[in-house]
Amino acid sequence: xxxxxxxxxxxxxxxxxxxxxxxxxxxxxxxxxxxxxxxxxxxxxxxxxxxxxxxxxxxxxxxxxxxxxxxxxxxxxxxxxxxxxxxxxxxxxxxxxxxxxxxxxxxxxxxxxxxxxxxxxxxxxxxxxxxxxxxxxxxxxxxxxxxxxxxxxxxxxxxxxxxxxxxxxxxxxxxxxxxxxxxxxxxxxxxxx
Amino acid sequence: xxxxxxxxxxxxxxxxxxxxxxxxxxxxxxxxxxxxxxxxxxxxxxxxxxxxxxxxxxxxxxxxxxxxxxxxxxxxxxxxxxxxxxxxxxxxxxxxxxxxxxxxxxxxxxxxxxxxxxxxxxxxxxxxxxxxxxxxxxxxxxxxxxxxxxxxxxxxxxxxxxxxxxxxxxxxxxxxxxxxxxxxxxxxxxxxx
DNA sequence: TATGTTTGTTAGTGATAACTAACATTTTAA
DNA sequence: TTAAAATGTTAGTTATCACTAACAAACATA
Numbered sequence: 024x025x026x027x028x029x030x031x032x033x034x035x036x037x038x039x040x041x042x043x044x045x046x047x048x049x050x051x052x053x054x055x056x057x058x059x060x061x062x063x064x065x066x067x068x069x070x071x072x073x074x075x076x077x078x079x080x081x082x083x084x085x086x087x088x089x090x091x092x093x094x095x096x097x098x099x100x101x102x103x104x105x106x107x108x109x110x111x112x113x114x115x116x117x118x119x120x121x122x123x124x125x126x127x128x129x130x131x132x133x134x135x136x137x138x139x140x141x142x143x144x145x146x147x148x149x150x151x152x153x154x155x156x157x158x159x160x161x162x163x164x165x166x167x168x169x170x171x172x173x174x175x176x177x178x179x180x181x182x183x184x185x186x187x188x189x190x191x192x193x194x195x196x197x198x199x200x201x202x203x204x205x206x207x208x209x210x211x212x213x214x215x216x
Numbered sequence: 217x218x219x220x221x222x223x224x225x226x227x228x229x230x231x232x233x234x235x236x237x238x239x240x241x242x243x244x245x246x247x248x249x250x251x252x253x254x255x256x257x258x259x260x261x262x263x264x265x266x267x268x269x270x271x272x273x274x275x276x277x278x279x280x281x282x283x284x285x286x287x288x289x290x291x292x293x294x295x296x297x298x299x300x301x302x303x304x305x306x307x308x309x310x311x312x313x314x315x316x317x318x319x320x321x322x323x324x325x326x327x328x329x330x331x332x333x334x335x336x337x338x339x340x341x342x343x344x345x346x347x348x349x350x351x352x353x354x355x356x357x358x359x360x361x362x363x364x365x366x367x368x369x370x371x372x373x374x375x376x377x378x379x380x381x382x383x384x385x386x387x388x389x390x391x392x393x394x395x396x397x398x399x400x401x402x403x404x405x406x407x408x409x
Numbered sequence: 410t411a412t413g414t415t416t417g418t419t420a421g422t423g424a425t426a427a428c429t430a431a432c433a434t435t436t437t438a439a
Numbered sequence: 440t441t442a443a444a445a446t447g448t449t450a451g452t453t454a455t456c457a458c459t460a461a462c463a464a465a466c467a468t469a
Contacts, residue, residue, distance in 0.1 A: 028416085043323030046239055049456060060417050061458090071457065100408070126382055127320045130236030140383050155407075164407050171398045172407060178395075179368065182375025189319055190333050202371075205364045213406030214348075214357050214365060215293070221445085242426060253447050254428090264427065 029067055031057040033081060036074050041120045044127040045075060075124065083121055083138050086114050092150045100163060101207055103154070108180050108203040111147065115184045123188065148173045179206060222260055224250040226274060229267050234313045237320040238268060268317065276314055276331050279307050285343045293356060294400055296347070301373050301396040304340065308377045316381065341366045372399060 035057035039048040050071050054061040068074045091110060096103050115122070118139060125135035148170065155169035164172075183202060228250035232241040243264050247254040261267045284303060289296050308315070311332060318328035341363065348362035357365075376395060 044320060047323055050458085051456080062418080063416055065458065066416080069458095123319065126316065127237060129382065130240055136383055140379075162409060165409055167402075167407070168398070171394070172402060174395070175372065175399050175402060178375040178379060179372040180375070181379065182371040182373070185378050186333075186371060186374065189322065190329055201364070202367070205361070206368050209360075209365065209368060209406070210402060211406050211408050213402070213404050214360070215404050216355060216358055243428090244426080255448080256446055258428065259446080262428095 028057075028059060028063060029077075032059060032064055032067060032074070033077055037078055037082070037120050040075075040078075040124060045124045046127070050074075079121055079135070079138065083118055086110075088147050088150055092154060096154065098158070098161070098163075100158060100211060104176070104207045104210065105203055107151065108176075108207065109199075111177065111180050112184060112199065112203075115181075119188055148177055151176065176210060179210075221250075221252060221256065222270075225252060225257055225260060225267070226270055230271055230275070230313050233268075233271075233317060238317050239320070243267075272314055272328070272331070276311055279303075281340050281343055285347060289347065291351070291354070291356075293351060293404060297369070297400045297403065298396055300344065301369075301400065302392075304370065304373050305377055305392065305396075308374075312381055341370055344369065369403060372403075 032053065036048070036053045039053060039056060050064055051061050053074070054064055057064075064074070068077060088110075095106065121135065122139050125132070125139055129136055151173035152169040155164055155172055158164040159166050159169065180203075183199075187199075225246060229241070229246045232246060232249060243257055244254050246267070247257055250257075257267070261270060281303075288299065314328065315332050318325070318332055322329055344366035345362040348357060348365055351357040352359050352362065373396075376392075380392075
């Protein structure tokens with residue numbers, strides 16, 4: 024039962040903190056939603072911060088983008104970029120709670136922001152850039168600065184992620200496919216005639 | 217002296233809240249930075265929320281993008297888009313504190329998010345879309361769905377804004393010019409040969 | 410059944426922070 | 440100079456909340 028209790032607590036914490044952040048969710052309320060007593064939480068996690076740390080442990084799964092880039096590329100640019108965009112959003116949505124809390128607690132836990140931005144930019148960006156470099160060599164892409172273009176591509180997807188994350192219904196989740204489709208098209212072929 | 221005191225308080229509050237948000241900044245600390253006593257703050261603003269409201273009043277200047285679109289367009293697409301991007305970032309940076317707090321307080325003050333996203337998407341997006349429509353008619357742009365393309369363009373700039381806002385030095389401020397330059401280029405002419 | 414493990418209950422501690430009250434001091438302007 | 444307005448000081452109230460202690464109840468498993 025211990026394990027299920029722990030999961031219920033983490034799930035409750037995640038739900039509440041996604042909506043209201045870390046500081047604004049009292050432990051008592053997490054306990055209520057999880058259907059356990061407050062004491063149980065402290066016995067499991069010691070401190071409130073312990074809950075957050077467990078959440079980070081549980082949610083910030085660092086995907087092997089390396090693996091993806093080594094195995095799943097087809098060098099059909101359109102297909103690849105579309106897929107990368109979806110993969111990226113999948114990853115970011117899994118880290119949504121942590122992302123939101125990292126903004127909120129940026130004063131207290133600056134390391135948290137890095138968890139997101141590290142993987143976000145550093146890792147993915149350089150992988151994407153070297154993919155672009157390969158395409159440049161193949162004569163498919165223009166000989167631009169690949170790092171800059173990777174940054175542009177990921178920045179757009181990041182903007183999409185943030186928009187869907189902070190505003191409830193600003194644009195709907197099932198518009199995602201269309202957004203990516205349109206964006207990849209423009210990114211590759213431009214808006215001009 | 218009243219006016220200067222008020223300004224000093226608001227300035228101190230803005231500085232501290234930009235770094236650490238609303239809840240995590242005690243009134244006492246705002247008083248210290250402003251060089252006034254805590255009582256003075258309460259005499260000026262009644263409650264802590266009063267400070268935030270005054271900040272919103274002061275900072276969320278809603279720019280007349282309409283005016284801009286009516287007067288400053290040259291229909292040199294590259295030039296226009298570059299300029300629009302800069303204008304947009306200027307606007308967002310003026311609302312930076314409010315943007316950050318709106319994420320943090322999204323549980324308590326959901327209306328706040330709208331201040332940003334309203335002007336952000338609704339107003340600017342449709343203005344940009346109709347600009348695109350004109351360019352499509354002129355045969356300069358492809359006959360795509362203008363709203364979608366406007367969304368893409370603004371989403372990228374929004375992503376850039378959020379990145380520079382939440383991570384201290386993720387990419388530097390003076391890279392802005394280059395980022396916009398690169399992005400406009402790719403947006404217009406695409407990444408492929 | 411017996412025993413150890415997990416959970417519940419209750420009452421309380423200590424820290425923080427928003428906000429108030431009352432009075433003293435300084436500053437401003439006529 | 441003098442009165443009013445603005446600010447400072449201090450001491451305290453109240454509420455919230457993380458966290459603890461001690462004991463009781465439920466539960467699991469051997």
